[in-house]
Amino acid sequence: MTAAKPLGPAPLDFPTFLTARVIFDTTIPLYFARIGRGLLLAGLFRDRAVIPQAVRNELHGLANDYPQVRTLLEPKCFARIVNQTDEEWLTEVDKWLRGWKGVEVWEEIPNGDDRGEAECLVLCDRLGLQMVAQDNKALRGAIPKQIQVFSAIHVCLALKAKGGFSAEDAWRIYLELTAEGLHAAVGYGVKADEIAASNARFMALAAQVKP
């Protein structure tokens, strides 16, 4: 008997990413804000960005350590905040948290930082949204649900497509993000022995993306 081929990540529909509603996990907005580029996201995803309440809470908390994060939240949040409250929702979110963190999340203790990713996955599943995230848990969790997960590299491609950036400037933003501490997107490593190939791949893609 032949083993079934493992399910891979969902193909990413980039044209839709440029026009449809997308949901953000905390990480990528955080790093855009940390390099002083939070407003880029607000402009690029104007009126179509969504964040769950947990991501808003995480960003609000992070603003204590990184004041630049306030540019994402004030005077107007860069994304529409979705706050689901039904018990089915809570149960679905808790299932993800249990999967990632073990059963301790069922104790009467705070859920910690992973709630944002969990709420994003459940909302994507419910509302058919694409997701912007660069988190191992989110990427793994998206596969069985076939949720499209775009990374910082795709956001930078979108800067070329819609943000008026050249390919070189968009790549530079990606390097700034990783230099700030964002881990590299899958396939776009920035270590010394990877960066040239990553840059070449990005430029090849950017050449196909028309402004």
Place this chain on the structure above:
Amino acid sequence: MAAEPRGQEAAEALRHRLDLGHGYVDVFRVIADLNIELYRGTFEGALDGAFLRKDRADFVFVNSNGSLTRQRMTAAHELGHAQFAVEDGEGVFEDTDGDDPEEKDAYEFARHFLMDARGVREQVAGVEDQLHRVAVVASHFVVSPAAAAIHLKLLGEVEPSFADTLIGKLRSQEVKAGDLLRCFGLSSTFTEPLSAPAMIDGAHRQRAIGAYAQGLLTFVGLADSLVLSPEETANLLVAEDLPVRDDDAPLGKEFEAELILG
């Protein structure tokens, strides 16, 4: 005689009015059905929840920084406040164990709304063992075993001394909620960490391994779910022909998705 209905009466009246029967209720859905605005969020400090009546509209706030059982109890408690007379513009903020009559009524309402007395008695009928009774009620009504023990004590369904001793052990974690349920073959999605590997049933084990295989469960999560040491977990994965993953390591090419540009 009190001018306001007592908690139990109010809870039973609301269950009856909404035709909820005597079993488990989704308290969040009830709040929505009653057109009460529900807000969940993480609050600073020890605030569990709040209730506010403003311009003849009711608002319930629940601190989401806790387990589902706790959030359910808080939501039911705040729903209780909504059942009693609160002047427009007044609110109730729960950050302490209040002793005033309104708080007591709201707590009583919450217990009875989540664990209807008739429903509880139906569940424990024929169950002799007191510990088993607590586990049955906690599992069926999705409440913490401590809440179930308090309720059963007040309903006279377990001995007060037994309940008090159990509650003390649960609070000190000498007894784990998950163990308590599992040792009676029960489960709840809202239990504490397991501490007895022998109690883990085969279906749970297979579900956990399947979740790991799909990437839904991290290595640490799998070890925690099965109450295994890292070494035992690694051995299990080798036996199951599954890779031992480093949860924080960069993901490989298999996680790179095809990009459709046009």
